[in-house]
Amino acid sequence: GKGHSHWSYEDLKHWSTDYSDCGGTKQSPINVDTAQVIFSPDLRPIQLSGYSLPASKQLKLKNNGHTVVLDLPESLALTGGYAQQYRAVQLHLHWGSPSGHGSEHTVNGRRFAAEIHVVHYNTKYDSFTEAMVHPDGLAVLGAFLEVGHGDNQYYHEILEHLLEIQEVGQETLVPGFNIAGLLPANLKLYFHYNGSLTTPPCYQTVKWTIFNQTMLLSHHQMSMLVSTLRSPDDEFLQNNYRPVQNLHGRRVLASFQ
Numbered sequence: 001g002k003g004h005s006h007w008s009y010e011d012l013k014h015w016s017t018d019y020s021d022c023g024g025t026k027q028s029p030i031n032v033d034t035a036q037v038i039f040s041p042d043l044r045p046i047q048l049s050g051y052s053l054p055a056s057k058q059l060k061l062k063n064n065g066h067t068v069v070l071d072l073p074e075s076l077a078l079t080g081g082y083a084q085q086y087r088a089v090q091l092h093l094h095w096g097s098p099s100g101h102g103s104e105h106t107v108n109g110r111r112f113a114a115e116i117h118v119v120h121y122n123t124k125y126d127s128f129t130e131a132m133v134h135p136d137g138l139a140v141l142g143a144f145l146e147v148g149h150g151d152n153q154y155y156h157e158i159l160e161h162l163l164e165i166q167e168v169g170q171e172t173l174v175p176g177f178n179i180a181g182l183l184p185a186n187l188k189l190y191f192h193y194n195g196s197l198t199t200p201p202c203y204q205t206v207k208w209t210i211f212n213q214t215m216l217l218s219h220h221q222m223s224m225l226v227s228t229l230r231s232p233d234d235e236f237l238q239n240n241y242r243p244v245q246n247l248h249g250r251r252v253l254a255s256f257q
């Protein structure tokens with residue numbers, strides 16, 4: 001997109017000179033200190049509708065130089081858990097390298113191997129470009145990825161195509177599948193806070209939901225994720241995570257004790 005391409009995870013200090021919101025007081029990601037979260041029993045289970053897509057529905061998968069993005073149809077709707085309805089825009093991943101973890105959010109200082117973000121916009125606005133400049137404009141669902149036993153069949157639907165989009169700007173088509181399979185089965189246990197996009201323009205317009213349950217991928221799948229895509233400087237695209245940001249007094253809510 002316009003202006004996105006010249007920033008990098010190496011020169012984080014310049015983000016706020018080019019994009020003023022990046023220096024704001026409601027930035028993401030954050031560290032979740034579980035001793036400081038506020039148990040909020042009124043937080044409802046997250047409900048996903050229309051997430052199961054037929055294989056006939058082709059989805060665009062792109063290496064945009066900063067991550068791998070799967071465009072999502074607006075038919076995917078986020079209903080429970082938020083006061084208003086949100087519709088899907090895209091999903092993407094953040095990861096580390098063979099020698100280190102790369103989730104964006106951390107829990108009690110622990111960084112997980114990787115993190116998925118499913119980005120939605122509030123349907124009271126006409127489009128996500130309009131929504132993303134309003135404080136209640138965006139809702140992002142986040143889940144941590146770790147190495148476990150056996151391949152994850154849902155992540156396989158994306159990871160098996162990474163070789164087709166190794167270079168920046170390359171895109172391919174992926175047959176539809178149940179996108180909900182990329183997120184935990186238990187959508188009741190999550191942290192919730194108000195924050196921002198973790199990339200320029202860093203708009204402070206995201207209601208974040210970070211699930212407590214972690215997704216498990218095989219070791220081979222995780223190594224595919226961290227060592228396939230190339231970045232603009234033709235190195236491996238790795239460590240595409242922003243350091244955690246100061247809470248500046250924000251409270252993190254938890255739907256569980």
Ligand SMILES: NS(=O)(=O)c1c(F)c(F)c(SCCc2ccc(C(=O)O)cc2)c(F)c1NC1CCCCCCC1
Pocket residue numbers: 001004005064066067069089090092117119132140196197198199200201
């Ligand atoms: N964690 S996050 O949600 O803030 C996030 C990142 F951390 C991201 F790193 C990204 S990718 C970087 C932004 C970008 C670059 C190029 C293109 C393109 O060529 O199409 C598109 C986007 C990325 F796309 C997103 N999500 C986007 C934020 C960018 C602008 C609005 C689009 C929806 C959400």
Ligand SMILES: [Zn+2]
Pocket residue numbers: 092093094117198
């Ligand atoms: Zn993200």
